Amino acid sequence: MSNDLCDFIRSIYPNKEVIALHEPYFFGEEKNMLCEAIDTTMVSTIGPFVEKCEQEIAKFTGVAYAVAMSNGTSALHIALLCAGVKKDDLVITQSLGFVATCNAISYCNADPVFVDIDRDSLSLSPEKLALWLEENTQTIDGVCVENTTKRRVSACLPIYILGHSIRSDALKTICDKHCLKLVEDAAEAVGSHDEHGKHAGMDSTVSALSFNGNKIITSGGGGMLITNNPTIAKQAKHLSTTAKINNSDMIAHDEIGYNYRMPNLNAALLYAQLLHVKEILKAKRLLAEKYHDFCQKHGLHSLKQREGTLANYWLNAIACDSAEECKNTLKYLNDHKIMARPIWQPMHLSRMFTHALRSPDLSNTLWAYEHIVCLPSSITKKLLEG
Numbered sequence: 001m002s003n004d005l006c007d008f009i010r011s012i013y014p015n016k017e018v019i020a021l022h023e024p025y026f027f028g029e030e031k032n033m034l035c036e037a038i039d040t041t042m043v044s045t046i047g048p049f050v051e052k053c054e055q056e057i058a059k060f061t062g063v064a065y066a067v068a069m070s071n072g073t074s075a076l077h078i079a080l081l082c083a084g085v086k087k088d089d090l091v092i093t094q095s096l097g098f099v100a101t102c103n104a105i106s107y108c109n110a111d112p113v114f115v116d117i118d119r120d121s122l123s124l125s126p127e128k129l130a131l132w133l134e135e136n137t138q139t140i141d142g143v144c145v146e147n148t149t150k151r152r153v154s155a156c157l158p159i160y161i162l163g164h165s166i167r168s169d170a171l172k173t174i175c176d177k178h179c180l181k182l183v184e185d186a187a188e189a190v191g192s193h194d195e196h197g198k199h200a201g202m203d204s205t206v207s208a209l210s211f212n213g214n215k216i217i218t219s220g221g222g223g224m225l226i227t228n229n230p231t232i233a234k235q236a237k238h239l240s241t242t243a244k245i246n247n248s249d250m251i252a253h254d255e256i257g258y259n260y261r262m263p264n265l266n267a268a269l270l271y272a273q274l275l276h277v278k279e280i281l282k283a284k285r286l287l288a289e290k291y292h293d294f295c296q297k298h299g300l301h302s303l304k305q306r307e308g309t310l311a312n313y314w315l316n317a318i319a320c321d322s323a324e325e326c327k328n329t330l331k332y333l334n335d336h337k338i339m340a341r342p343i344w345q346p347m348h349l350s351r352m353f354t355h356a357l358r359s360p361d362l363s364n365t366l367w368a369y370e371h372i373v374c375l376p377s378s379i380t381k382k383l384l385e386g
């Protein structure tokens with residue numbers, strides 16, 4: 001089987017000796033836009049490309065406001081602060097995810113609580129979230145309090161995994177019932193839509209996107225906070241601009257802020273990529289179809305978008321029948337210079353977060369960790385041509 005998979009992947013990337021997991025695709029305008037930023041000397045955090053990208057992303061995702069940040073992690077950090085997460089709070093999230101999510105919670109001096117995922121979305125399970133909240137918290141004067149530690153639970157932070165849509169609607173209903181803010185880590189989900197046609201992050205209090213070099217569109221390094229709340233948008237811009245007061249008579253700051261804004265140079269690259277985001281998504285979905293067809297013919301289980309949703313298929317993946325098969329597949333592909341990767345080690349197994357509170361049932365998280373293989377998912381000229 002691995003041999004056929006290897007041949008199939010090589011047929012998608014025929015000229016590559018080493019096949020990367022995910023490479024950016026550049027169309028040509030990128031160089032011109034980067035030169036434009038350099039020629040105007042506007043290479044730092046103020047410049048027209050930053051504002052243009054914010055407008056384009058707001059339009060593309062359907063939110064009212066987008067605030068450009070230096071990366072997805074800083075966007076997450078500011079999103080949590082703007083959602084009101086404070087020192088010693090608890091934030092419910094999933095253990096299956098990239099470390100940046102939990103790091104951002106830690107930057108707020110708060111701690112994660114891990115609840116299990118669903119297998120089909122790989123994201124926070126609404127049913128398991130509701131159960132954990134019923135069994136472990138009570139609402140006192142509009143504040144959700146964890147029973148044993150008496151700590152405030154202030155937010156819920158689900159993660160879009162590999163570009164698959166999450167159950168945002170159901171999560172939001174539960175969050176509202178328990179007085180929690182819904183903050184979404186949509187770092188991997190530019191172009192993903194739920195069953196109601198809503199873009200990732202659109203229904204939350206505030207969400208974060210990433211434009212890292214490995215994402216479907218890139219600014220090299222970069223991220224964006226998206227929200228429909230004008231107060232949050234204003235606060236996010238203020239906090240990420242070192243909390244500088246807008247006053248031409250003096251240079252002053254009114255709180256501890258962060259130097260987190262996206263430089264115009266990076267925004268120039270992102271703007272050029274944004275011109276092609278729809279083509280990129282089409283090519284990504286074509287590649288996913290090819291993987292699905294191959295997997296169906298060879299008895300493999302490819303991860304498919306949930307019924308009615310639209311995944312961006314940032315990374316295509318298969319779920320193996322056993323942990324052993326998963327290890328063998330990874331080894332075979334890597335030995336043949338194909339950069340397949342396992343999914344991240346769950347956060348509750350990472351040294352920094354073993355102390356964190358968690359639901360006793362993380363069975364789907366462990367299943368995903370032991371069975372999923374992520375496969376090369378870069379787009380090519382041929383995929384773009386259809």
Ligand SMILES: Cc1ncc(COP(=O)(O)O)c(C=O)c1O
Nearest residue numbers: 071072073098100187210211212
């Ligand atoms: C799920 C998730 N969250 C957060 C991040 C952090 O984004 P960045 O690398 O832009 O800081 C990433 C990706 O890199 C991610 O995949």
